[in-house]
Amino acid sequence: MITLGIEGTAHTISCGIVDNEQILSNASHTYHNPSGGIHPREAAQHHADNVKSIIDKALNDAGLKLNDIDLIAYSRGPGLGPCLRIAATAARTLSVKSNKPIVGVNHPLGHVEIGRKVTGASDPIMLYVSGGNTQVISHFNGRYRVMGETMDIGLGNLLDKLGRDLGYPFPGGPQIERLALKGDKLLELPYSVKGMDTSFSGMYTAAREYLRKGERPEDVCFSVQEYSFAMLLEVLERGLHQTSKNELLLAGGVAKNHRLREMIVELSADLGIKAHLTADQYCMDNGAMIAQAGFLMYESGHRIGIEEATVDQRFRIDQVDAPWIQASGKEIPENRGAESVVNFSSYHGRNTVTKMRIPKTYRNYRLDNIIRLSRLRNELSIILKGKDIGIPFPNVYDVDTSNFSTTYERIGGGTLRSYLMQNNGFDTTMADLGNYVGKMHAAGITHGDLTVSNILVTEDGRPYFIDTSMGKADSEVEDMAVDIYLFDESLKAASNESHHYMDAFKNGYKAIFGRWNDVFQTVTELERRRRYV
Numbered sequence: 001m002i003t004l005g006i007e008g009t010a011h012t013i014s015c016g017i018v019d020n021e022q023i024l025s026n027a028s029h030t031y032h033n034p035s036g037g038i039h040p041r042e043a044a045q046h047h048a049d050n051v052k053s054i055i056d057k058a059l060n061d062a063g064l065k066l067n068d069i070d071l072i073a074y075s076r077g078p079g080l081g082p083c084l085r086i087a088a089t090a091a092r093t094l095s096v097k098s099n100k101p102i103v104g105v106n107h108p109l110g111h112v113e114i115g116r117k118v119t120g121a122s123d124p125i126m127l128y129v130s131g132g133n134t135q136v137i138s139h140f141n142g143r144y145r146v147m148g149e150t151m152d153i154g155l156g157n158l159l160d161k162l163g164r165d166l167g168y169p170f171p172g173g174p175q176i177e178r179l180a181l182k183g184d185k186l187l188e189l190p191y192s193v194k195g196m197d198t199s200f201s202g203m204y205t206a207a208r209e210y211l212r213k214g215e216r217p218e219d220v221c222f223s224v225q226e227y228s229f230a231m232l233l234e235v236l237e238r239g240l241h242q243t244s245k246n247e248l249l250l251a252g253g254v255a256k257n258h259r260l261r262e263m264i265v266e267l268s269a270d271l272g273i274k275a276h277l278t279a280d281q282y283c284m285d286n287g288a289m290i291a292q293a294g295f296l297m298y299e300s301g302h303r304i305g306i307e308e309a310t311v312d313q314r315f316r317i318d319q320v321d322a323p324w325i326q327a328s329g330k331e332i333p334e335n336r337g338a339e340s341v342v343n344f345s346s347y348h349g350r351n352t353v354t355k356m357r358i359p360k361t362y363r364n365y366r367l368d369n370i371i372r373l374s375r376l377r378n379e380l381s382i383i384l385k386g387k388d389i390g391i392p393f394p395n396v397y398d399v400d401t402s403n404f405s406t407t408y409e410r411i412g413g414g415t416l417r418s419y420l421m422q423n424n425g426f427d428t429t430m431a432d433l434g435n436y437v438g439k440m441h442a443a444g445i446t447h448g449d450l451t452v453s454n455i456l457v458t459e460d461g462r463p464y465f466i467d468t469s470m471g472k473a474d475s476e477v478e479d480m481a482v483d484i485y486l487f488d489e490s491l492k493a494a495s496n497e498s499h500h501y502m503d504a505f506k507n508g509y510k511a512i513f514g515r516w517n518d519v520f521q522t523v524t525e526l527e528r529r530r531r532y533v
Contacts, residue, residue: 005291009079073294148196183222434508
């Protein structure tokens with residue numbers, strides 16, 4: 001089957017053609033605004049002026065005529081409305097003219113599938129980083145799921161804004177990368193990771209302030225890259241441990257950055273998994289990625305009529321069935337987490353476990369030490385405050401800041417994730433968990449990374465909370481909502497009965513915490529906020 005794909009979500013209008021085996025052609029033209037940024041209507045006019053020539057070039061490069069095409073695909077969203085409509089109109093016109101079927105493709109899905117096609121990845125977890133999108137994506141239960149993403153601006157957007165402040169045209173990322181190579185002073189920036197989600201707006205504000213105060217642009221750019229990329233790899237590694245995938249895929253415009261690629265290779269080597277780095281020409285928005293995703297959708301039975309070939313600026317990858325993926329994975333030892341290794345030990349005759357926060361070779365050495373020490377101290381603070389109000393945390397017996405290790409009481413049993421994947425009948429445990437989380441929230445304490453992998457369950461069903469290093473003792477309602485959201489998302493990945501278990505958890509939570517309605521309303525707001533890309 002020969003598929004023609006038209007991409008037009010933002011700054012690039014592109015047409016690509018693929019068949020079952022290879023990419024036959026890929027032609028693009030990019031809108032550039034001398035003053036920086038993207039003006040949607042100007043970009044749309046650019047697309048309208050160039051779409052015909054781009055389609056003609058793609059057909060000519062492939063040595064094909066329109067009648068040789070079997071399927072027309074286009075970028076349905078997410079993206080800028082005026083730009084999306086140009087691509088959709090062109091696709092509908094070709095479909096009607098050639099009497100060939102048409103499919104609307106999710107833009108991030110295109111990045112995933114062209115990455116898989118050109119790298120040979122099978123079932124990877126994906127780090128997708130571009131101007132408008134910063135997401136960790138993984139496939140399970142028949143669809144790609146967004147495990148984590150930016151809560152405000154995309155990382156590419158941050159780099160473009162910073163580049164504009166320094167006087168560089170769009171895109172700013174390549175200029176930031178060149179300046180960063182000459183920087184060596186690590187400036188302190190906000191390191192904002194909330195479970196699996198990230199935030200970059202505070203980093204941009206802090207970077208601008210450093211520039212205003214006269215710090216060298218080279219050092220500001222160096223620091224922005226080191227902090228932001230470390231944040232990305234932290235959530236990516238956490239996702240790898242949650243999903244047990246044995247491959248990772250890097251894609252999107254920012255994926256061209258050599259420092260980010262270097263860090264990805266180091267992470268994969270540390271974990272013993274395969275890293276797939278999408279070739280530069282397919283990291284950027286392109287028509288071939290839309291064609292490839294459209295081909296897979298059509299082959300799996302997706303059909304729409306011409307009247308349904310519309311656009312959706314908030315179209316999510318997790319709204320698309322993707323049954324063509326064969327699940328694969330690698331069992332990660334339970335004694336290793338994303339940030340630490342846990343080993344059995346003893347302490348004055350007591351059965352204990354010692355948790356050591358392992359250094360990350362992909363992180364800047366100074367930043368790595370800052371993160372490990374602050375996380376160790378924060379975890380101890382949350383445990384002490386939680387135990388004061390009766391929350392079940394393992395007892396702490398010893399702390400050694402010289403090697404970033406802590407010795408805890410050994411709790412029998414296993415993680416809630418492992419229990420849920422093997423058994424049913426945890427209603428009582430779920431209600432108890434809801435009680436305890438409600439009690440923590442009532443005291444202003446949040447866990448910060450509340451997932452089914454960070455809860456231990458004894459053989460008699462008693463829960464214990466672990467890994468609170470990202471928690472807060474002075475939490476706002478939004479912090480509490482993040483706890484609930486993270487727990488719900490991790491539950492969905494671990495059990496087909498997740499809705500039933502979540503209902504039991506919520507009932508336990510409501511019974512304890514009087515402001516439960518405010519928290520659940522904020523959870524809904526977080527879900528809506530995540531749907532802007």
